[in-house]
Amino acid sequence: MKYPEKVYLNGNIVPFEDAKISVFDRGFIFGDGIYEVMVQIEGVFFYKKAHLDRLQEGLNKINITFDTSSLLIDIEKLLGVTKLTGKDCLLYIQITRGVAPRQHSYPLDIVPTVMMYAVPKVLPKINAVNAKVITREDFRWSRCDIKMTSLLGNVMLNEEAVQHQCFETILHRDGFFTEASHCNVFFIKDGIVLTHPANKLILDGITRQVVFELCKSLDIEIQETPVSINDVSEIDEAFLTGTSTQIASIQQIDDHILYKENNIGPVTQKLQEAFLKIKSIN
Numbered sequence: 001m002k003y004p005e006k007v008y009l010n011g012n013i014v015p016f017e018d019a020k021i022s023v024f025d026r027g028f029i030f031g032d033g034i035y036e037v038m039v040q041i042e043g044v045f046f047y048k049k050a051h052l053d054r055l056q057e058g059l060n061k062i063n064i065t066f067d068t069s070s071l072l073i074d075i076e077k078l079l080g081v082t083k084l085t086g087k088d089c090l091l092y093i094q095i096t097r098g099v100a101p102r103q104h105s106y107p108l109d110i111v112p113t114v115m116m117y118a119v120p121k122v123l124p125k126i127n128a129v130n131a132k133v134i135t136r137e138d139f140r141w142s143r144c145d146i147k148m149t150s151l152l153g154n155v156m157l158n159e160e161a162v163q164h165q166c167f168e169t170i171l172h173r174d175g176f177f178t179e180a181s182h183c184n185v186f187f188i189k190d191g192i193v194l195t196h197p198a199n200k201l202i203l204d205g206i207t208r209q210v211v212f213e214l215c216k217s218l219d220i221e222i223q224e225t226p227v228s229i230n231d232v233s234e235i236d237e238a239f240l241t242g243t244s245t246q247i248a249s250i251q252q253i254d255d256h257i258l259y260k261e262n263n264i265g266p267v268t269q270k271l272q273e274a275f276l277k278i279k280s281i282n
């Protein structure tokens, strides 16, 4: 992984070494901020409006006053300066509450800190990963619907996957699967796609929402029903979704092997192919 050469910070686009924030920025002190990640594919940001709307909703949920539509011009400027206009790339946006003497409650009248960067990123047409995943207790807080920068729980749980040479850690709370450390998770049983309801215990992924649209258009039944950890051996297929992950098949959950060879189940495959088609029209 490399640093981006230039970053956007509060209206300026500067070499990343020169982008400095106060040690009293609440993003640094408390992780008091919201972030978003989206990808540009063939010159168009994939579900840009949905990503910017989710960013706005996150800011609203934690009372940071900022209008995300003001970012549109600056995103274009950033892409221009970094020579990524029209190129496949990943855009990261982070907005923190801003700088103030340390106190827990929200300080009044402070200006949010806005940071963005874009880096070249060419996603595979179809994600060929057939993921091995481990399962762990979801010990994060109970507002996982907020895409906040304080990701320590996700970071710790993702590190466990890496330590086990796995792609992801899928999480369970009270005996039911919620999501994964940086993806949503879906299971397929008897042709029906099952995933955790979009409540406060998961992030309602944009790719997750796309899967709902795809299932509708393909006449595949999809239900927001939590899956029990006791039912893993009954599952026919499973997959992960995320902006960079797209749709990635799961091959193995702990010791339970879904496919012996590098196979991908028929429903997952259908969704991956349909996803590929919408990528070229969005």
Ligand SMILES: Cc1ncc(COP(=O)(O)O)c(C=O)c1O
Pocket (backbone or CB within 6 Å): 154, 179, 180, 181, 182, 183, 184, 203, 204, 205, 206, 207, 208, 241, 242, 243, 244
């Ligand atoms: C915890 C978590 N769940 C799900 C997702 C997938 O969201 P999206 O499809 O919008 O990238 C992410 C992405 O960052 C995530 O961090």
